[in-house]
Amino acid sequence: MSTLNKSQQRDIAKILVNGISLGDDYMARGLSALYRSAMKTSQQDEIMAIALAYKVVSNPEFIISSWYCAEYI
Numbered sequence: 001m002s003t004l005n006k007s008q009q010r011d012i013a014k015i016l017v018n019g020i021s022l023g024d025d026y027m028a029r030g031l032s033a034l035y036r037s038a039m040k041t042s043q044q045d046e047i048m049a050i051a052l053a054y055k056v057v058s059n060p061e062f063i064i065s066s067w068y069c070a071e072y073i
Contacts, residue, residue, distance in 0.1 A: 003042040028059035035064055
């Protein structure tokens with residue numbers, strides 16, 4: 001069961017669709033913004049899983065604290 005709310009699901013869908021044509025930098029910026037704005041750690045975990053699946057966690061545009069990323073990389 002997804003812990004993301006409808007707004008987050010819609011934003012992720014837009015990021016993934018537009019990321020195909022706009023590239024990894026766009027996806028990294030969008031997903032990191034959603035990660036930082038997520039209210040629950042379960043939502044952050046789900047967004048991080050998506051970022052890992054699309055391999056944008058190591059992108060310099062994926063801007064979250066490095067100690068958050070260290071446990072996922």
